Amino acid sequence: MTLPNLLDLSPDEISALCVSLGEKPYRGKQIAAWLFRRGAGSFGEMSDIPKSTREKLAAITGIRQLEVLETAGDDEADKILWKLGDGCSVESVLIREKDHFTLCLSSQVGCALGCRFCRTGTLGFKRNLSVGEILGQIIGAKKLLGPSEELSNLVFMGMGEPLLNRENVVKSLKVITDSDYLAIGKRHISLSTVGIVPEIPRLALGPEVGLTISLSAPDDSLRNEIMPINKTYPLAELKQALLNWPLNRGRRITIAYVLLKGVNDQPEKAVALSRFLTGLKVKINLIPFNPWPGSPYQAPTFEAVNKFRDALVNKNHTVIVRWSKGGKVSAACGQLAGEKLLK
Numbered sequence: 001m002t003l004p005n006l007l008d009l010s011p012d013e014i015s016a017l018c019v020s021l022g023e024k025p026y027r028g029k030q031i032a033a034w035l036f037r038r039g040a041g042s043f044g045e046m047s048d049i050p051k052s053t054r055e056k057l058a059a060i061t062g063i064r065q066l067e068v069l070e071t072a073g074d075d076e077a078d079k080i081l082w083k084l085g086d087g088c089s090v091e092s093v094l095i096r097e098k099d100h101f102t103l104c105l106s107s108q109v110g111c112a113l114g115c116r117f118c119r120t121g122t123l124g125f126k127r128n129l130s131v132g133e134i135l136g137q138i139i140g141a142k143k144l145l146g147p148s149e150e151l152s153n154l155v156f157m158g159m160g161e162p163l164l165n166r167e168n169v170v171k172s173l174k175v176i177t178d179s180d181y182l183a184i185g186k187r188h189i190s191l192s193t194v195g196i197v198p199e200i201p202r203l204a205l206g207p208e209v210g211l212t213i214s215l216s217a218p219d220d221s222l223r224n225e226i227m228p229i230n231k232t233y234p235l236a237e238l239k240q241a242l243l244n245w246p247l248n249r250g251r252r253i254t255i256a257y258v259l260l261k262g263v264n265d266q267p268e269k270a271v272a273l274s275r276f277l278t279g280l281k282v283k284i285n286l287i288p289f290n291p292w293p294g295s296p297y298q299a300p301t302f303e304a305v306n307k308f309r310d311a312l313v314n315k316n317h318t319v320i321v322r323w324s325k326g327g328k329v330s331a332a333c334g335q336l337a338g339e340k341l342l343k
């Protein structure tokens with residue numbers, strides 16, 4: 001019989017478990033700090049916890065971290081393939097920035113939504129990741145860094161749609177942002193969604209994070225074609241949800257727009273995008289498409305990217321062109337779902 005994974009429990013649940021075993025509640029906090037802050041992979045490492053407590057816990061729970069199956073890197077990013085307890089696999093990408101690292105996290109094994117520019121979408125959906133599997137990517141990635149290297153930023157932009165696994169994502173965000181545990185600042189965390197409209201206000205009730213909307217089309221007919229979820233949650237409904245999203249001072253929603261050659265990269269699409277965004281506080285990330293084997297689209301030309309950006313800048317938008325890192329190892333945006341994934 002497989003014992004429940006302690007990493008799936010919140011610090012409060014670990015405390016309650018300790019109390020049920022006749023221990024003081026503070027033991028739960030100590031154990032949670034060992035698991036989440038210090039990355040302990042066994043009860044034996046918990047040197048300040050009495051042996052009897054560890055034995056009682058070990059009789060009813062386990063600690064199952066993720067196993068690194070493979071890493072592939074270039075000078076910009078490392079793609080990490082993780083093996084999960086049931087034999088499934090997911091990927092994360094550790095992105096090298098100037099003075100820190102950003103981890104791009106997965107939230108599901110595969111994805112049901114089938115955005116046509118995304119390789120993960122070709123896999124289909126297998127299952128949601130548990131809290132321990134979401135946190136396990138961070139705990140495991142930190143172990144791959146050197147002593148002077150810092151993982152300080154997180155983006156939920158890997159495999160899967162995080163709002164279709166909102167409960168586990170929000171539960172993990174509480175540990176991620178808690179200064180006693182992973183202590184990653186809320187301004188350093190961004191969650192990217194295609195726009196699961198009913199889940200957006202529910203996400204707003206959890207820890208504050210940056211919201212990124214993967215938009216990639218300025219009108220329903222084009223978005224229906226490249227992102228089928230738009231047929232369920234069309235742009236007008238999505239816009240209303242975004243108008244209601246609580247923005248703290250200085251914050252803006254990020255709009256991600258994958259540029260596909262000849263499909264959505266014409267300047268008139270930029271003008272239509274600007275029109276759609278009227279009334280929203282946004283910044284726009286333009287992501288030139290990263291082709292993958294069998295992808296139905298091509299990368300836009302430099303000229304098209306620049307013209308699209310200029311058309312938005314002319315409408316007074318803040319625009320950043322994000323040339324994805326990790327393209328050499330298929331770790332760039334939209335490329336996750338390698339050859340060895342799933343069971």
Ligand code: SF4
Nearest residue numbers: 111114115118121160
């Ligand atoms: Fe799923 Fe996101 Fe890929 Fe769309 S872009 S198929 S939601 S992983």
